């Protein structure tokens with residue numbers, strides 16, 4: 462079983478449009494969609510926004526639906542300058558920029574007995590780069606940072622860039638990376654840029670959420686043909 466996860470309904474809907482749903486399972490106040498594509502058994506869900514919701518859905522996808530790989534598709538705010546709205550980025554690793562136990566001498570993003578960074582699956586990233594090459598699509602790769610805040614401040618964005626070396630920002634990948642790392646499930650995260658995470662980002666986000674979600678969804682479907 463392969464899990465496909467998003468955070469928002471708007472990020473999942475364009476993926477479901479490509480699929481013929483077999484069944485919908487209601488569980489833990491959420492919906493999980495079962496489908497077959499290219500001879501793959503898929504389970505899909507949007508978690509709702511934020512790290513806690515994302516962790517819950519990721520754990521359910523693995524524990525209840527027996528997902529052996531977890532692919533995330535959605536949108537993100539750009540940190541790296543050359544990432545423009547609509548551009549695609551895959552995560553090499555994810556982290557949580559809003560974890561702060563520095564008063565105890567720990568580095569930003571670190572929780573005792575855990576990690577700052579959670580590595581994404583190299584094989585799935587390799588497939589993504591192969592697909593991008595075949596389709597002639599620009600695909601960036603980099604660290605993607607998560608926190609339970611919509612970032613719309615140049616100062617905060619630059620702090621995250623300096624502290625974590627992040628190329629993009631969102632609100633779920635660090636939690637999903639943590640769950641997949643602890644469950645030893647390969648994790649892949651693809652995001653299309655919806656805004657620049659600076660002042661005014663909320664306006665851009667509202668304008669480009671649907672279009673950027675489609676960009677990510679379309680690429681993810683192309684990837685499923687190669688898995």
Ligand SMILES: Nc1ncnc2c(CN3C[C@H](CSc4cnccn4)[C@@H](O)C3)c[nH]c12
Nearest residue numbers: 468510536537538610611612630631632658
């Ligand atoms: N600049 C940014 N900072 C942090 N995260 C992001 C994202 C990625 N997603 C979109 C969505 C924003 S919150 C939301 C969205 N709509 C309504 C309510 N909340 C949340 O799931 C994280 C895109 N741009 C971001």
